[in-house]
Amino acid sequence: MTPDTSIAVAADAAPTVTDQRPTPPGGAVEGGRHALTFRTDRRPHPAAHQVTSPVMHAQDVSVFYGALEAVRGVTLDVGRNEITALIGPSGCGKSTILRCFNRMNDLIPGARVAGRITYHDQDLYGAHVDPIEVRRRIGMVFQKPNPFPKSIYENIAYGPKVNGMKPSSMDDLVEEALTGAALWNEVKDKLKESALALSGGQQQRLCIARTIAVRPEIILMDEPCSALDPIATAKIEDLMEDLAKDYTIVIVTHNMQQAARVSDRTAFFTADVDDKGERHGRLVEYDLTSTIFSNPGDRRTEDYISGRFG
Numbered sequence: 001m002t003p004d005t006s007i008a009v010a011a012d013a014a015p016t017v018t019d020q021r022p023t024p025p026g027g028a029v030e031g032g033r034h035a036l037t038f039r040t041d042r043r044p045h046p047a048a049h050q051v052t053s054p055v056m057h058a059q060d061v062s063v064f065y066g067a068l069e070a071v072r073g074v075t076l077d078v079g080r081n082e083i084t085a086l087i088g089p090s091g092c093g094k095s096t097i098l099r100c101f102n103r104m105n106d107l108i109p110g111a112r113v114a115g116r117i118t119y120h121d122q123d124l125y126g127a128h129v130d131p132i133e134v135r136r137r138i139g140m141v142f143q144k145p146n147p148f149p150k151s152i153y154e155n156i157a158y159g160p161k162v163n164g165m166k167p168s169s170m171d172d173l174v175e176e177a178l179t180g181a182a183l184w185n186e187v188k189d190k191l192k193e194s195a196l197a198l199s200g201g202q203q204q205r206l207c208i209a210r211t212i213a214v215r216p217e218i219i220l221m222d223e224p225c226s227a228l229d230p231i232a233t234a235k236i237e238d239l240m241e242d243l244a245k246d247y248t249i250v251i252v253t254h255n256m257q258q259a260a261r262v263s264d265r266t267a268f269f270t271a272d273v274d275d276k277g278e279r280h281g282r283l284v285e286y287d288l289t290s291t292i293f294s295n296p297g298d299r300r301t302e303d304y305i306s307g308r309f310g
Contacts, residue, residue, distance in 0.1 A: 046264050049288055051077035055218065055248050056101060061115035063096050063105065071096050071281040074115075076267055078218070083240060083249045085259040085289065088269035088304065093281020094252045097269075098220050101250065102138035103131045119218075136163055138218040139211035144227050145203035147195035147210075152178075152187050155195045155206055159214040173213060181209035182239050201232025205239065212247070219243065221251040225258065237262050256305055259289065266292040268301045 046052075054077035063071040071093035078084050078101075086094040096105070103124060105111040117124045124134060148155050156174040160167060167173040174191070178184040183205045187198070195206055204224060211219055221240075225233040240249055240262050253259050259266050267286040271279040285298045296302045 046079065046082060046288065049291065051079040051082075051265070053080045054078060055080040055120065057116075057118045058097070058100070059116045059118075061097070061100060061113060061117060063093070063100060064110075064112050064114070065108070066110040068278060069280055074283045076283060076286050078248060078250060079265065080248055081244055081246070082264040083244050083251065083262055085263035085266045086250065086252045086269060087254070087256065087259050087266055088281075088284075089271065090254075091279050091281070092269040092271040094269050095222050096281065098222055098250060098252050099140075101218070101220055102135045102140055104135070104140065106131055136214050137216050138220060139214065139216040140220040140222065141204070141207050141211055141224050143223040145200060145207050147198070147203050147206050149194070149196060151192050152195050152198070152206065153191040155210050156213045159210055163214050165214065177209040177213035178206075180212050180243070181205045182235065182242070183209055199232070201228050201235055204228060204232070204236060208236075208239065208243075212243070216247065218248045218250065221249065223252050223254065225253070225255070233258070256293075260293050263289045265289055268292060268296075268298075268304060270300055270304070 056078040058074055058076050061074045062069055074097055086098060088094055099105045100113055100117060113125060153174055156177050157170050160173060175184060178187060183202060186202060198206060225236050243249060266289045268284045269281055270284050271281045273279055285296060285301045292301060293305055
């Protein structure tokens, strides 16, 4: 079934399209600080260097905060049912670009976007596009878990209710979302308890469940594991692999090992500093993750992933 992709009129269709791809060669990539290992025992990864089934396209995108051009000239495709990692030093525009993908930058005073971003060939910033519908179809998980001060059940049910969704059974939808976030078995007997009583890792998975409860097609993740311990991080990474069977994921991460482990493609950003000391983020290189970490095409990428700077 092809998902309804209109972003001008609200709809509740859930994406179900998946694809199969051959696995890239595995192995460790030796760097100045890290040996990065690619997992070959997980879902199939793409083989083509170019995205063959894009769900989103950014063309020459620049982002301004007032007069400051924070990010300039970014062009990339996001592949359906792939995990795309955005990496680079602090202040290079990774999170800024991520927020453009579901118009979260609209909420920042003075922010504006130049260039074009399309979702299924529809201009995300078109005059007739509903930004609320955009954010339903393109959900976001933030750096720190932010559960509502409500019960676990109410956290999941809230989004479908405010979006006007009318599932045949809210109980089933809550269970489906929590199961999809690998949390159901841990909380099924305490759904009426406060979400704030959960551990940090459980809270982050709850936020992921809350996101998928409104049935998006794309999930954006802004450093979702930075506040978590290694065990909770591993659970989130395993969850991302499972989610990518049904969703498209874009993740910002400073963790090179994480990018190598979970992503299909990696975009490396850096920042140029002008004579006024202002930083302007830019995309340096975008390719298969196995290529970025084993045979990058730009020396700046190699220097960053090997720990020689950044």
